[in-house]
Amino acid sequence: MKELVIDLEAEKKEILKRYRALLRACKSTMQKGDKRMIRLAFNMALESHQDMRRKSGEPYIYHPVAVAQIAAEEIGLGTTSIVCALLHDVVEDTDITLEDIEREFGKKVAKIIDGLTKISGVFDYNSSLQAENFRKMLLTLADDVRVILIKLADRLHNMRTMDFMPRDKQLKISSETVYLYAPLAHRLGLYTLKSELEDLSMKYMEPVTYKFIAQQLNEKRTERENFVRDFIAPISEILNEQGLEADVYGRPKSIHSIWSKMRKKNIPFDEVYDLFAIRIILNSKPDNEKSDCWKAYSIVTDLYHPNPDRLRDWISSPRANGYESLHTTVMGPRGQWVEVQIRTTRMNEIAEKGFAAHWKYKEPSADSGVDSGLDQWIHKVREMLNNPESNALDFLDDFKMNLFSDEIFIFTPKGALIQLPVNATALDFAFEIHTDIGASCIGAKVNHKLVPLSYKLQNGDQVEVITSSKQSPKEDWLNFVVTAKAKSKIKSSLKEEKRKIAEQGKEILERKLKSLKITYNTDNLYKLTYYFKLPSTLDLFFNVAKGLIDVKQLKEFVTSEKVIENKPERPENLTPEQFAKKSKSDNDTLLIGEDLQKLDYKLSTCCNPIPGDDVFGFVTVGDGIKIHRTNCPNAAKLMSNYGYRIVKARWNSQKELAFLTGLRIIGIDDVGLINNITTVISGDFKVNMRSITVDTNEGMFDGSIMVYVNNTAHLDSMIAKLKTVPGVTSVTRFDSQSEDLVKAS
Helix, strand or coil, X not given: CHHHHHHHHHHHHXXXXXXXXXXXXXXXXXXXXXXXXXXXXXHHHHHHCCCCECCCCCECCHHHHHHHHHHHHCCCCCHHHHHHHHCCCHHHHCCCCHHHHHHHHCHHHHHHHHHHHHCHHXXXXXXXXXXXXXXXXXXXXXXXXXXXXXXXXXXXXXXXXXXXXXXXXXXXXXXXXXXXXXXXXXXXXXXXXHHHHHHHHHHHHCHHHHHHHHHHHHHCHHHHHHHHHHHHHHHHHHHHHCCCCEEEEXXXXXXXXXXXXXXXXXXXXXXXCCCEEEEEEECCCHHHHHHHHHHHHHHHHHHCCECHHHCEECCCCCCCCCCCCEEEEEECCCCCEEEEEEEEHHHHHHHHHCHHHHCCCCCCCCCCHHHHHHHHHHHHHHHHHCCCCCCHHHHHHHHHHHHCCCEEEEECCCCCEEEEECCCEHHHHHHHHCHHHHHCEEEEEECCEEECCCCECCCCCEEEEEECCCCCCCHHHHHCCCCHHHHHHHHHHHHHHHHHHHHHHHHHHHHHHHHCCCCCCHHHHHHHHHHCCCCCHHHHHHHHHCCCCCHHHHHHHHHCHHHHHCCCCCHHHCCHHHHHHCCECCCCCEEECCCCEEECCEECCCCCCCCCCCEEEEECCCCCEEEEECCCCCHHHHHHHCHHHEEEEEECCCCCCCEEEEEEEEEECCCCHHHHHHHHHHHHCCCCEEEEEEEEECCEEEEEEEEEEXXXXXXXXXXXXXXXXXXXXXXXXXXXXXXXXXXXC
């Protein structure tokens, strides 16, 4: 009993220590009365959560205090947000009500807490994020962006403390994070937070690769620091001579960004040269910011040769989230490319803490120009949310594509600036101007030259839209527009037209069924829709009206009606556990489900898993359970959107079976190279090859070979041996290029 008291005393001291650290983080934004308000919120949270503990065994109060600390220190939010962060779980998890919150802290705090409570399930460890939940969460963003910012702080702390969660939960939550929340943090300008979310997700999704890169970075730290010191010394000296006060330092790239470059360029770690970026932060007066940045650029490029294709000017045209900086890549003294970022203290604060940190939290006014970029973005979110009929998954894809992508800047004939996502077309531009202009658009003039609707716009284009009163939206327009606004308006128009036609089809179908003595009711309409493999009754009516379903086909339906009535349960109506019980077989290569049973499965062609790979099962609609690697290109999307269909899977190595995988071999083209490679594969390792594709160009050899291996150990041994073949420079495993994202309907 005495030992327990000592532990509780130690915890009390630790809680007080963390609370004081929070107050220090809030000091720069606190005004009169704020400290009392924060203390009141802290006491309420402490009392409400006093009997609760986290999975790690720590007092639950550690979590809301940590979330508040992140909100204050890393995002730059003020007292209202700190109070809300401290109380973000009390309404959901305790007896405290919204009325209690409003009485103690006012309507503004109660409204934000209400928003946080409504979307609590989205971030709950016990449920996986679904597209519809994400849409609901964005509704709160349109009301008050602080709701999302506090939730991002909540997610970051949960990711930092996820070691005590089960492996399957770690995978699901990491997938949600990298698929949606890291890009959302990026879009709100929270670059540091975004990088950490990506790194932490990778830590759980790709633990071996993560540890390898972290270890490599640690081993080369001294060498890197020496290089940075030598590189920045002359820059700092000349900046000082020119009277430019600046802080110059090297910042290592994130583990996730290094890994992304390794995958994108298909290169090993040793060939990634830009492991860090040089930052020049100028202490400039407001009127001199732009000119000082360009002076610093001139100094850098006088010392080191720049790559002319790698200049990025986000000072003249800031990103939509407010990011301002000059980026250039120069050739360093040791013959390697170095990225240099130049910006002022104000620009750096926005880059580090996010444009949203400067949100004024008041009614928008005509003179609030500093927030115009964020205002525009929130306005776009509202536009997307005002389309209640759109499919939640379509919405999610559109949202990611439009709001997380890079922008291009397009001019109207009168010189007004319009921001659009990369790959936007002339038709996207027309819809961006006005829905009616987009709907009646027949073409456009880009830089005074006539172009078709599908023309992809380039940065700086000037566009004039050509319209006709006889024009109306066409279905093929959906094949080339990219903005959510254009897609939703086109779909809405087409759906309205389809609905009118379907109304006619409904009447026709009712008459035809009556003549065949079939009752016209909901049950039979469902059976018909299922029989003709159509997604909805609307499509059924539409096809009847268009003559695509005739009396003969309806008669065939009548003769097969018993089959339909006795059809087995459809997979989408089953839980993964129920499906597992219906799928038992003698195959024992994989153990699947919570109880790790031996079940039927198929290996996904998008990532070609083999024994030894970290894998999971996915319950599909028509193909049973499909097995994917956890680092499959489609894994994040499947886990984020269909978490309820994910089942555990683990290799059972009792049988030696052959599994197909791909190898890419690059080297110097020489006589006998192919023979030496195939000798290793077929002779030394007795491995069968399904196909071999070879391309040689200017002395370089590039081959792709599909081989059958037993497991990852077998594959790794063969790769190691192939790397010793004279002339071979790299051997890497690759996934199938075919897209195999499992349909959800």
